Amino acid sequence: MDKIFRVNMTDLTTKIEEVPAAWAGLGGRSLTSTIVAAEVPPTCHALSAENKLVFAPGLLTGTPAANSGRLSAGAKSPLTGGIKESNAGGTAAQMLAKLGIKALIIEGAPKGDAWYNLAVGVNGVTISEEKELLGKGNFAVIDAVEARLGKKTGVLTIGPAGELKMTAANISVKDPDSKIRSHGRGGLGAVMGSKQIKFISIDGADAPGVKIADPEKFKTAARAFSKAILDHPVSGEGLPTYGTNVLVNILNEAGGLPTRNFTTGQFEAHDKISGETMYDTIVARGGKPKHGCHAGCIIQCSQVYHDKDGKYVTSGFEYETIWGLGADCCIDNLDDIARADNLMDDIGIDSIETAVMFGVAMEAGILNWGDSKEMLRLLTEEIGKGTALGRILGGGAGSVGRTYGVTRVPVVKNQAIPAYDPRSVKGIGITYATSTMGADHTSGYTIATNILNVGGYVDPLKKDGQVELSRNLQIATAAVDSTGMCIFVAFPALDIPECLPALIDMINARFGIALTGDDVTNLGKYVLKTEREFNQKAGLTNVHDRLPDFFKTEPVAPHNAVWDFTDEEIDEFWNF
Amino acid sequence: MQITLKLFATFRNGRFKVAEQELLEGTDVRAVVLSLGLTEEEIGIVMLNGRHGELDSKLAHGDTLSLFPLVGGG
Numbered sequence: 168m169d170k171i172f173r174v175n176m177t178d179l180t181t182k183i184e185e186v187p188a189a190w191a192g193l194g195g196r197s198l199t200s201t202i203v204a205a206e207v208p209p210t211c212h213a214l215s216a217e218n219k220l221v222f223a224p225g226l227l228t229g230t231p232a233a234n235s236g237r238l239s240a241g242a243k244s245p246l247t248g249g250i251k252e253s254n255a256g257g258t259a260a261q262m263l264a265k266l267g268i269k270a271l272i273i274e275g276a277p278k279g280d281a282w283y284n285l286a287v288g289v290n291g292v293t294i295s296e297e298k299e300l301l302g303k304g305n306f307a308v309i310d311a312v313e314a315r316l317g318k319k320t321g322v323l324t325i326g327p328a329g330e331l332k333m334t335a336a337n338i339s340v341k342d343p344d345s346k347i348r349s350h351g352r353g354g355l356g357a358v359m360g361s362k363q364i365k366f367i368s369i370d371g372a373d374a375p376g377v378k379i380a381d382p383e384k385f386k387t388a389a390r391a392f393s394k395a396i397l398d399h400p401v402s403g404e405g406l407p408t409y410g411t412n413v414l415v416n417i418l419n420e421a422g423g424l425p426t427r428n429f430t431t432g433q434f435e436a437h438d439k440i441s442g443e444t445m446y447d448t449i450v451a452r453g454g455k456p457k458h459g460c461h462a463g464c465i466i467q468c469s470q471v472y473h474d475k476d477g478k479y480v481t482s483g484f485e486y487e488t489i490w491g492l493g494a495d496c497c498i499d500n501l502d503d504i505a506r507a508d509n510l511m512d513d514i515g516i517d518s519i520e521t522a523v524m525f526g527v528a529m530e531a532g533i534l535n536w537g538d539s540k541e542m543l544r545l546l547t548e549e550i551g552k553g554t555a556l557g558r559i560l561g562g563g564a565g566s567v568g569r570t571y572g573v574t575r576v577p578v579v580k581n582q583a584i585p586a587y588d589p590r591s592v593k594g595i596g597i598t599y600a601t602s603t604m605g606a607d608h609t610s611g612y613t614i615a616t617n618i619l620n621v622g623g624y625v626d627p628l629k630k631d632g633q634v635e636l637s638r639n640l641q642i643a644t645a646a647v648d649s650t651g652m653c654i655f656v657a658f659p660a661l662d663i664p665e666c667l668p669a670l671i672d673m674i675n676a677r678f679g680i681a682l683t684g685d686d687v688t689n690l691g692k693y694v695l696k697t698e699r700e701f702n703q704k705a706g707l708t709n710v711h712d713r714l715p716d717f718f719k720t721e722p723v724a725p726h727n728a729v730w731d732f733t734d735e736e737i738d739e740f741w742n743f
Numbered sequence: 744m745q746i747t748l749k750l751f752a753t754f755r756n757g758r759f760k761v762a763e764q765e766l767l768e769g770t771d772v773r774a775v776v777l778s779l780g781l782t783e784e785e786i787g788i789v790m791l792n793g794r795h796g797e798l799d800s801k802l803a804h805g806d807t808l809s810l811f812p813l814v815g816g817g
C-alpha cells in the first residue's frame with residue numbers, strides 16, 4: 168500500500184503515514200495542490216516554516232505506461248505568492264512511485280543554521296547534517312551523491328540560487344544520464360533552501376514496485392496509448408526530430424515570437440537559433456538530436472548539445488530558453504545560449520524566468536542587447552556568487568523591473584511570460600492571465616490549436632473562442648498533470664480518438680476502478696478550483712488575472728496586434 | 744506573378760530554405776505543394792503573409808508562403 172512520507176525540519180523527525188481516503192484517487196498535481204491547500208496557511212510567508220514542500224509522482228508513474236515518469240513538486244510560491252505545482256522528468260518520480268511513496272511532505276524549518284540532506288528509502292527518510300556540498304553547483308552535487316551512495320541513486324538538489332533563496336531558484340532532478348531536469352518555475356528551489364535542505368537522495372533498493380490491479384487490461388490500454396503517441400505526427404515525428412525548438416521559425420513566421428523584451432514579434436536572426444539549425448549543429452558535432460528525460464519516454468523531445476570540439480554542453484535544451492535568451496535578448500549565438508542553459512542548470516535557476524529577466528535587464532541598461540558574454544558573466548559572477556546585483560537578477564523579471572524602474576515587465580502574478588506573444592496569439596494570453604500558476608504556457612497550451620493546427624484551429628489574432636479553448640485545455644492539463652504524464656501526450660490526445668480512453672483505461676486497470684471521461688474532466692476542474700481558492704485566500708483575486716498594461720497600449724509588429732480582452736471577458740474563464 | 748516560398752523542418756531536405764517563385768496568376772497553395780513533390784497530407788501548417796492559410800488559398804503577387812510539416816512543442 169502506498170504511504171505518505173512526512174519530514175518535519177523543525178524538530179528533525181520523520182513519519183510514515185497511511186494515505187487518507189480522500190487522497191487515494193489523487194496523484195501528481197492534484198495531490199500536491201490538495202495537500203498545499205489543506206495544510207499551508209495561504210497568507211504565510213512562502214519562505215517561512217509554515218510553508219510545505221510536497222513531491223508527488225503521478226497516478227500512473229512507476230507503471231510501464233509510456234511517458235508517465237513525471238514528478239510534481241508543490242508549495243506556496245515565493246515568486247507568485249500563490250499556489251505552485253511544477254513538474255519535471257528525471258529518475259526520481261519512478262523511484263518514489265516504486266517505493267510506494269504517494270507523497271513526500273517536507274514541513275517546518277530548522278531553528279539553527281545547519282543544513283541537511285534527506286535520504287529516502289524503503290524504510291523511510293533519514294535526515295543528516297550536510298556540510299561538504301554547501302555552495303556547490305547541481306552537477307557537482309549529483310556527482311558527489313553518486314560517489315557516496317552509488318550510481319543508481321536518485322537526486323533532487325538545489326544549487327547556489329536555492330541556497331540563497333532567490334525567487335527564481337529551481338529544484339534539479341537527476342536524469343537517466345546523471346544530468347539535470349528541473350522543477351523550473353515559481354521559485355520552489357528557494358522553498359527547499361528555506362528548509363535548509365541541500366539535496367534529497369533516493370535509494371530504490373528493495374522497492375516493492377507498483378502493483379497493477381488488472382494487468383491484462385493495462386497491457387492492452389498501454390499498447391493503444393503508445394500507438395497513438397507514435398502515430399501522431401507531432402509526438403511521433405516532429406518532437407523527436409527537432410525538439411521543441413522547431414517553434415522558433417513557426418512563431419517567427421506567425422509574428423508571435425516576442426523579441427527585444429516584447430517590443431516586436433519577429434527576430435531578424437531567427438534562423439541562427441532555430442530548431443532546424445540546432446538539429447544540423449547537433450548532428451554535425453556528434454550530439455544526440457533525440458533523448459528522453461526519463462526511462463519510458465517514447466517521444467524524446469530532449470537532446471544532447473555538444474560544442475565545436477564535440478564535448479557535452481547541455482541537454483534538455485528547450486524552445487523557451489532559446490527563445491528567451493535568443494529573440495527576447497537579441498542573442499544570435501546558439502553556443503552561448505547553450506552554455507547559459509548549462510550554467511542555469513548548475514546554479515539552479517529557472518531558465519524561463521531568467522531569460523525573460525535578462526530582456527528586462529537589457530532594457531534597464533544593466534547590459535547591452537545581444538551581449539551574450541556579459542550575460543554569461545552575470546550568471547557566473549553575480550547570480551552564481553550571490554552578489555547584491557546577483558540577488559536582484561535572481562529574483563526574476565519582476566524583481567529587476569521594480570528595482571530599475573522599468574515599466575515594460577512581462578509578468579503575470581510576478582511570473583515571467585514565456586515564448587509566445589499574447590497579442591498575436593490571443594488564446595495563450597488567456598492562459599497567462601488566468602492560470603493559477605502565474606504566466607505559464609504549459610498550463611493551457613493553446614499554441615496547439617492557435618498555431619499548430621492540433622485539436623482543430625482557432626484564429627490566434629481574433630478573440631473568438633479563446634476563453635473556451637484555454638478553459639478546456641487548462642482543465643485537461645490539470646488532469647494530465649495528475650497522471651504523471653508528460654504534457655506532450657496532449658498532442659495525440661487532442662487528435663486521435665483512441666488516445667484519451669486508453670489513458671483512462673490505464674488508470675482504471677492500475678487501481679481497479681471505473682473512471683469515465685467525465686470523472687477525469689471533473690478532476691481537472693477540482694484541481695483548478697482548489698488552486699484558485701488557495702490563491703484567493705492568499706490575496707490573488709481576479710484583478711491579478713490580468714496582463715501588464717503595455718500589451719494593451721503597444722501594438723506588436725508585424726500584425727500590429729494589441730491585447731484587447733476586457734476584464735469581464737477574461738473573468739468568464741472561471742465560469743465552470 | 745512572383746511569390747516568396749519558405750520551407751521549414753523536413754521540407755527543406757533536398758529542397759531549399761527560401762526561394763522566389765514565378766507562378767501563373769490564380770495559382771493556389773495546393774498547386775505549389777504538389778509542384779514540390781509534397782502531398783496534401785504532409786502539410787501541417789500553411790502560412791500566408793504571417794497568417795494561417797488553406798490549401799485552397801489563391802496566391803497573389805508579392806505574397807510570402809511558408810510551409811511546415813506537422814511539428815510542435817512547447
Ligand code: SF4
Nearest residue numbers: 459460464466468653
Ligand atoms: S517528450 Fe520530452 S518532456 Fe516529455 S517525457 Fe519525453 S523528453 Fe521528457
